[in-house]
Amino acid sequence: MEVKITFLLAASFLLLTSPDFTATVLGEEFSYYKLALQWPNSVCNVGVPCSKKPDEIKTDYQRFLIHGLWPFWPNNSALAPCPGNELTSSQVKGIKDSLKKYWPNLLRPDDFSFWKYEWATHGRCLGLEPSVYFNDAIELRTRYNDYIGLNDKGCRPSPNPYKRITIYNALYEALGEKHGQLKRNMRNGGYQLLEVYICFDRQKKVRDCPFRYTQCGDNDQVSVLYPTSNTVRPINGSKEIQG
Numbered sequence: 001m002e003v004k005i006t007f008l009l010a011a012s013f014l015l016l017t018s019p020d021f022t023a024t025v026l027g028e029e030f031s032y033y034k035l036a037l038q039w040p041n042s043v044c045n046v047g048v049p050c051s052k053k054p055d056e057i058k059t060d061y062q063r064f065l066i067h068g069l070w071p072f073w074p075n076n077s078a079l080a081p082c083p084g085n086e087l088t089s090s091q092v093k094g095i096k097d098s099l100k101k102y103w104p105n106l107l108r109p110d111d112f113s114f115w116k117y118e119w120a121t122h123g124r125c126l127g128l129e130p131s132v133y134f135n136d137a138i139e140l141r142t143r144y145n146d147y148i149g150l151n152d153k154g155c156r157p158s159p160n161p162y163k164r165i166t167i168y169n170a171l172y173e174a175l176g177e178k179h180g181q182l183k184r185n186m187r188n189g190g191y192q193l194l195e196v197y198i199c200f201d202r203q204k205k206v207r208d209c210p211f212r213y214t215q216c217g218d219n220d221q222v223s224v225l226y227p228t229s230n231t232v233r234p235i236n237g238s239k240e241i242q243g
């Protein structure tokens with residue numbers, strides 16, 4: 001009994017003093033982070049209610065926006081959902097401006113509800129203070145420019161679709177020859193680029209993501225639109241359906 005208690009005390013001491021506290025939170029090591037970034041034009045051109053007006057999207061949000069920063073197990077499943085306390089607005093007060101700029105809620109007027117959801121689903125698994133977690137996400141996002149370097153690699157928003165592999169390769173180059181990941185949605189029966197994922201190891205160094213695409217197998221040749229802001233329409237004038 002006494003041995004057991006001593007052992008438990010020693011174990012909890014180690015836990016509390018470990019510089020890498022995150023590793024012990026769920027008793028097992030997470031493997032890597034995935035930074036999920038969404039292309040606002042693709043969120044707001046498919047007829048779902050968008051919380052920002054088309055003019056706002058065109059002028060204030062022409063950049064890849066954060067969807068989330070997600071920890072993953074080595075077997076590539078996400079650590080989610082996570083037990084713990086709900087996020088409160090005072091916990092992110094200090095970085096609200098950055099969050100509003102890089103992590104707005106395109107689907108509801110209330111930005112905070114998005115952060116709260118992401119914290120509950122992914123963030124609090126890491127055992128970090130909310131301010132640290134959200135700061136990390138902003139820091140990782142702002143390592144890249146508005147277009148995550150895609151535009152610099154000749155892949156700009158365009159009325160004409162790209163072959164999916166062209167976008168994938170541009171991202172690979174932009175990440176310093178690391179494999180990212182692409183996610184699409186549907187517009188007018190065709191594919192368009194909805195999200196880009198960048199993977200980081202536990203030290204937040206960019207690393208390869210495990211898969212190229214999140215849907216449609218490995219077909220590199222399918223056409224994918226990387227839409228311009230001209231496709232963003234007021235909801236009432238839109239006849240598009242989301243896939």
Ligand SMILES: *[C@@H]1O[C@H](CO)[C@@H](O)[C@H](O)[C@H]1NC(C)=O
Nearest residue numbers: 028029073074075076077078
């Ligand atoms: C992946 O690993 C985690 C942690 O070991 C485990 O809880 C989960 O069930 C695994 N998922 C799959 C699909 O194997």
